[in-house]
Amino acid sequence: QLQASGGGLAQAGGSLRLSCATSGRPFGDYKVAWFRQAPGKEREFVAALTWLGGSILYTDSVKGRFTISRDYAKITVYLQMNSLKYEDTAVYYCAAGRPIFSRWTERDSWNYWGQGTLVTVSS
Numbered sequence: 626q627l628q629a630s631g632g633g634l635a636q637a638g639g640s641l642r643l644s645c646a647t648s649g650r651p652f653g654d655y656k657v658a659w660f661r662q663a664p665g666k667e668r669e670f671v672a673a674l675t676w677l678g679g680s681i682l683y684t685d686s687v688k689g690r691f692t693i694s695r696d697y698a699k700i701t702v703y704l705q706m707n708s709l710k711y712e713d714t715a716v717y718y719c720a721a722g723r724p725i726f727s728r729w730t731e732r733d734s735w736n737y738w739g740q741g742t743l744v745t746v747s748s
Contacts, residue, residue: 629719632742635709639746643704645719645739652676652695655723657702658735659693661715661744668718670730672704682729687713711748716741 631643645657658673672693674681681693692705702719718741724734 627719627721627737627739629717629739629742631704632717632744634745634747637709637711637746637748639709640705640707641709641744643706643717643719643742643744645702645704647700647721651700652702652721655721656680656729657695658720658722658729659702659704659717660720660732660735661713661717662741663712663715666715668732670732671717673729674702676702680726682726684730706744709744709746711746714744714746716743718742 626648628646628648635641654677656673656675659671660668661671662668670684671687672683672691674693690708694703719739720735722736728734
């Protein structure tokens, strides 16, 4: 099971850090991703990494502002969000699975999902 946390209210230009922890098995050879879903919109890919490797991918709209990282000791994946914009407002979900790199951005490629955490950015 995945548990996402860290959402809240931030002003535009501010920062938040999201956490994704597993309450079950360690991530092992899985990849871990963050997606988000704004009101009335489809769930979209934000960022992902390989838990035991070096591959990382970001969607263009967050490059240079968001950083995905892992803490092996805490078995947690983080999404550091800086320079937040109003359009970053969404429910953020973490996901885990073993998709090939070319399918990381596809929602259906991910097998396990957390419950979501709401990020609200005020303009």
